[in-house]
Amino acid sequence: MRRIKRFRAFIRNNRTAFGCLLGALLLDIVIELLYRQSLSAFRAYLSARPVAFLVNVLILTLCLSLCMFAKRKWFWAVLIGAVWAGLGIANMYVLSYRVSPLSAIDFAILQLDWSFIGIYMSVPVFILLVAAVLLLIAGLALLYRRSPKSPVQPRRSIVTICILLLSVALLPELPLAAGFAGNAYTDVITLTERYGFVYTFSRSLIDVGIDRPEDYSARRIHAIAEDVLRTETKTPEVTPNIIFLQLESFFDVNHLEGVTFSEDPVPYFRALKENGPSGFFTAPSVGAGTANTEFEVMTQMNVHDFGTGEYPYKTILQDTTCESIAYNLKELGLSTHVLHNNTATFYDRDKVFSKLGFDSFTSIEYMNDVEYNEIGWAKDSILTGEILDLLDSTASRDLIYTISVQPHGAYPTDSESDGIRVLSGIEDEALRSEMEYYATQLQEVDDFLRALTAALEALDEPTVLVVYGDHMPSLEIEESALDSGNLYTTEYAVWTNFPLEAEDKDVKAYQLASHVLEMLGINNGTLTKFHQMNAWSGAYETELRTLQYDMLYGDRVVYGGENPFEETDMRFGTRDVVLYRAAVRGDTLTAYGENFTPYSAIYIDGARYETTFVSENKITCTAEDLPADARVSVRQVAEDGTELSSAVVREKSG
Numbered sequence: 001m002r003r004i005k006r007f008r009a010f011i012r013n014n015r016t017a018f019g020c021l022l023g024a025l026l027l028d029i030v031i032e033l034l035y036r037q038s039l040s041a042f043r044a045y046l047s048a049r050p051v052a053f054l055v056n057v058l059i060l061t062l063c064l065s066l067c068m069f070a071k072r073k074w075f076w077a078v079l080i081g082a083v084w085a086g087l088g089i090a091n092m093y094v095l096s097y098r099v100s101p102l103s104a105i106d107f108a109i110l111q112l113d114w115s116f117i118g119i120y121m122s123v124p125v126f127i128l129l130v131a132a133v134l135l136l137i138a139g140l141a142l143l144y145r146r147s148p149k150s151p152v153q154p155r156r157s158i159v160t161i162c163i164l165l166l167s168v169a170l171l172p173e174l175p176l177a178a179g180f181a182g183n184a185y186t187d188v189i190t191l192t193e194r195y196g197f198v199y200t201f202s203r204s205l206i207d208v209g210i211d212r213p214e215d216y217s218a219r220r221i222h223a224i225a226e227d228v229l230r231t232e233t234k235t236p237e238v239t240p241n242i243i244f245l246q247l248e249s250f251f252d253v254n255h256l257e258g259v260t261f262s263e264d265p266v267p268y269f270r271a272l273k274e275n276g277p278s279g280f281f282t283a284p285s286v287g288a289g290t291a292n293t294e295f296e297v298m299t300q301m302n303v304h305d306f307g308t309g310e311y312p313y314k315t316i317l318q319d320t321t322c323e324s325i326a327y328n329l330k331e332l333g334l335s336t337h338v339l340h341n342n343t344a345t346f347y348d349r350d351k352v353f354s355k356l357g358f359d360s361f362t363s364i365e366y367m368n369d370v371e372y373n374e375i376g377w378a379k380d381s382i383l384t385g386e387i388l389d390l391l392d393s394t395a396s397r398d399l400i401y402t403i404s405v406q407p408h409g410a411y412p413t414d415s416e417s418d419g420i421r422v423l424s425g426i427e428d429e430a431l432r433s434e435m436e437y438y439a440t441q442l443q444e445v446d447d448f449l450r451a452l453t454a455a456l457e458a459l460d461e462p463t464v465l466v467v468y469g470d471h472m473p474s475l476e477i478e479e480s481a482l483d484s485g486n487l488y489t490t491e492y493a494v495w496t497n498f499p500l501e502a503e504d505k506d507v508k509a510y511q512l513a514s515h516v517l518e519m520l521g522i523n524n525g526t527l528t529k530f531h532q533m534n535a536w537s538g539a540y541e542t543e544l545r546t547l548q549y550d551m552l553y554g555d556r557v558v559y560g561g562e563n564p565f566e567e568t569d570m571r572f573g574t575r576d577v578v579l580y581r582a583a584v585r586g587d588t589l590t591a592y593g594e595n596f597t598p599y600s601a602i603y604i605d606g607a608r609y610e611t612t613f614v615s616e617n618k619i620t621c622t623a624e625d626l627p628a629d630a631r632v633s634v635r636q637v638a639e640d641g642t643e644l645s646s647a648v649v650r651e652k653s654g
Contacts, residue, residue, distance in 0.1 A: 020067070020077065024060035027081055028053070028198060031088035035101065035197050049194060056196040060084060082136060084198070091197055100288045101192040103204040103309030188309040189286060200308065207307035208315055210549045221550050221557040224543045228529045229558070236521040239332050240462035240498070241391060243400045244297060244513075245452075247380075248290065249407045250469035251490045253439055255483050259425030265442040268450045272467065272493040277502040277519065280484060281492040283509050287409075287474035291347040294403065294470070296509035298324045298356055300527040303510075305545045313352045316552055321565040323551060325513050326357035326399060328525035335359050335394040337574075339386055340403040341367065341378040343639040344572070350644060354570035358401070362386060365599035365636045365644055366573035368616050373406060373441060374417055380406040380448045384455055389574045391459070407441040409474040419443065431476055438473055457497050464500075466516050468492035494519070526551070526558055572636065572645040579647040582632040589623040591634055593647060600647070601637045604630050608637070 029042070032053075036042050046053050063084065067076035091102040191200040213220075222229075252266050253259070264270070272278070284292045284303045291313045292303045299322055306312055316322070326336040337360045344350040344363035353361050364370060364378055367386065371379040383402055390400050413430035419440030426432040449467065456463050469490030479487050492507070494500070494516060502519040514531035523529050530547065534540045550558055578594040582602075589609075591602055598613040602621045609621040619634070634647035 020064040021057075021061050023064055023077065023081060024057050027060055027084055028056045028196070031084065031091075031197050032056075034088045034092040035095070035192065037092075045196075049196075052195040052199065056198040059198050059202055087201060088197065091201075100285060100309075101188050101197060101200065103188045103201060105204060105309050105311050105314055187285070187304060191308060204307070204309040208310055209307055210305050210545065210553055212553070213546045213549055216546060216549060216554060218555065218557045220546065221554075224547060225526070225530070225558050227533055228526060231523070231529050231533065233331075234521055234523050236332070238462050238498070238520075239334070239397050239522075240464050240496070240520065241398050241400070241459075242329065242334070242516075242520075243387065243398075243402060243456075243463065243465045245402045245449075245465060245467045246290075246294065246297070246404065246470050247407070247445060247467065248404045248470060249287075249409065249438075249473035250404075250442065250445060251472055253435075253442065256425070256477070256481055257483055258481070259435075260423045261439055262421040262423055263443075265420055265439040266446045268446045269467070269493065272449070272453075272495055273491065276494045276496070277500070277504060278491065278493040279504045280486075280489045280506040281468045281509065281512065282486070282488050282507070283469070283471040283490060284488075286472050286487045288471070290403070290470045291349075293509050294401075297512050298326065298401065300325070300510050300513055300525070300531060301548045302508075302541070302544060305548055311347065313347045313349070317352045317355050318348070320552065321355045321357070321563060321567050323526060323565060324356040325517075325525065325528075326401075327565050328528060329399045329522075330357065331524050332397075332522070334397045334399045336399045336401075337362065337390050338401045338403070339383060339390065340364070340405070341370065341380065341382050341386075342403075342405040344644055345638045345640050345642045350572075350638070350642065354568045357565065357568055358570055359568060360390075360571045360574065362390070362574050363572070363638075363644075365638055366575070366577070366595075366597060368597050373444075374415060374437070375410065375412060377405050377408045380404045380445050381451070384448065384452045386574065387452065388455055391461070391463075393574055397461070403470075404445070406445055407438060407473065411435075411437050411473075411475065415440075434475055438475065453495055456495075459497065462498045463496065464516070464520065465495040466492065466512070467495070468512065577634065577636060577645070577647040578650050579632075579634045580650065580652040584623065584626060587622055587624045588620055589626070589632065590618060590620045591632065592618055592652075593634065596634070597636070599636050599638070600634055603633045603635055606631075608635075 032042050032045065033039070036045060063080050064077050066080065067073045070076045087102065094100075094102045094106070188200055188204065191203070252269065253261065254264065254266070254270070283289075284296055289311075291311050295301065295312050296303055301312075301322075303310070303312065307315075312322075321327075330336060336358045338349070338353050338358050339362050340349065341364050344361065344365055349363070350361065367378075367382055370382050373379055383404065387400055387402060391398055411434035413433050415433050415437040417437060417440055420436055420443055422432045422435050422439070426435055453465065456465060469492075472487055472490060477487065479485055482489075492512060494502070500519060505515060507515050511531055514528045517523065517528055518532050523532055527544075527547070530544065534543075547558060550556060555561060556563055573595070575595045577596065577600065580592045580594075582589055582591045584590075589602065589604070594617060596613065596616050596619050600613065600619050601611045602609045602619060602623075604621075604623060604626065609623060612620045614620060633649075636644045636647075638644055
């Protein structure tokens with residue numbers, strides 16, 4: 001009887017802590033059910049990984065227990081719980097449009113780009129979301145007013161928090177051998193599936209960069225890079241133009257087993273594979289993560305050596321330059337460019353590409369006559385003319401890294417387009433509509449490839465085109481439905497307008513550039529030589545990781561202790577945007593110039609005015625009562641309002 005009384009007293013004295021534990025248990029069950037979408041999938045996860053489930057519960061308990069330091073404990077517990085529930089709901093919504101779960105970096109990427117949000121969220125859904133948020137705020141305000149106050153017991157709270165912290169820190173050690181909380185996985189798909197959403201999202205908040213290798217030292221770097229540093233840089237017999245064409249969400253749907261289409265969406269790409277070097281291409285992500293594929297191809301680094309769900313564009317490349325194929329090919333006299341038919345600022349590309357050594361960046365803000373598909377993405381056909389303009393803009397050979405966007409999701413479940421049809425293999429009506437829309441977009445991209453190679457064939461300069469899909473599309477495709485059996489695999493193909501003999505080879509994204517350059521007799525760059533001189537086996541992956549750490553986070557031993565790469569003064573656009581003059585008639589100001597686009601904006605005395613695009617030579621705005629000395633300028637403005645560049649003021653010749 002006395003023991004029962006003591007137990008009851010213990011519960012009563014620690015009811016807040018136990019309430020947090022019970023709340024965390026229920027909250028994690030809800031979050032995992034939202035993620036896994038079925039009770040059977042949740043049971044399978046719980047059965048296979050009970051320790052992982054417990055760690056997720058303890059993390060939530062730790063978060064909820066912070067309410068113990070507040071007088072209105074119920075209010076703060078509900079608020080913290082609402083935040084985690086909101087993340088669980090957001091994750092479920094994200095997964096309806098892509099394969100990768102929500103991670104902390106997604107909030108940095110979003111950057112309130114409302115045009116991007118609009119593609120994934122209809123007006124009714126947006127209104128419903130706003131209403132739900134407002135109701136939540138009202139409910140929390142009411143709860144705050146009515147929540148009872150209770151005294152804070154700092155000592156007991158601190159002890160509770162310490163116990164929880166210790167539990168969270170120690171419990172993952174139990175299954176460490178299986179990879180839990182270790183470095184075996186930084187991919188959010190694998191981590192979330194195996195170890196739960198709460199753990200993976202929490203890890204993505206703090207797991208950034210490359211951990212210092214245990215054996216890191218100058219001696220170790222010299223041992224790894226000895227042959228690389230000794231190897232003489234080759235001078236190729238012919239230095240061609242090199243064009244990397246990264247196709248958004250592109251893969252050959254003929255690899256889908258059991259699915260038949262009314263016609264082959266990608267006959268020309270299949271011809272490219274058959275007539276030139278090609279192979280499977282392993283991307284670092286599925287359904288999203290374009291920037292990480294770019295990073296791997298450009299830098300030849302393995303992004304999985306970085307933090308959980310990390311985008312180096314948003315982390316380390318905010319602060320430092322990084323060796324890349326752009327820096328390396330400059331040594332051979334190539335001018336270096338990036339071309340992208342979408343907004344410049346997404347993934348901070350407008351800031352990052354100068355840190356990767358590119359001379360220019362042409363984004364959609366510098367393009368005219370752009371066509372858009374049904375859901376609002378720019379069609380890739382615009383890129384042919386832009387590539388030719390870039391090649392014509394310099395006297396030297398060029399490296400052009402081209403990033404397409406047309407086949408991007410979210411794919412409509414009720415598309416009205418009259419295109420390719422699925423004949424068999426997909427019974428779900430919504431998924432069939434998505435697949436038909438996607439296949440139709442692939443067909444148009446395939447036509448673009450045909451037109452591009454025809455245009456390049458006519459050049460009198462040797463040119464190499466490397467085509468690959470950046471990742472699989474965000475469609476409900478199971479690995480079992482692919483003849484490759486791998487959701488991370490797309491394909492690449494190499495086209496040239498001169499003879500090039502090379503064997504087919506499967507590559508990972510960070511191996512593609514070195515493989516292509518080896519075909520061309522080029523070995524410029526530390527990692528280019530490293531990849532070319534290693535057999536892609538044994539200690540290769542470990543040594544690569546150590547080199548990457550040294551280059552970005554360590555002492556830069558491989559570079560002699562200093563960073564040799566200076567940020568470029570990158571220009572925007574292939575052609576100058578030029579302002580000749582401005583004239584006022586009535587309450588309308590008209591600016592006259594060259595190469596204006598729909599993203600050209602008139603500024604008067606530094607203030608931006610709502611601008612109407614008339615033509616590439618004329619834009620207008622409403623401006624009343626302007627002073628005679630008003631200063632008029634024109635600037636190119638990105639979707640999110642970022643000012644990219646100012647028009648050159650020039651007298652009109654003739």
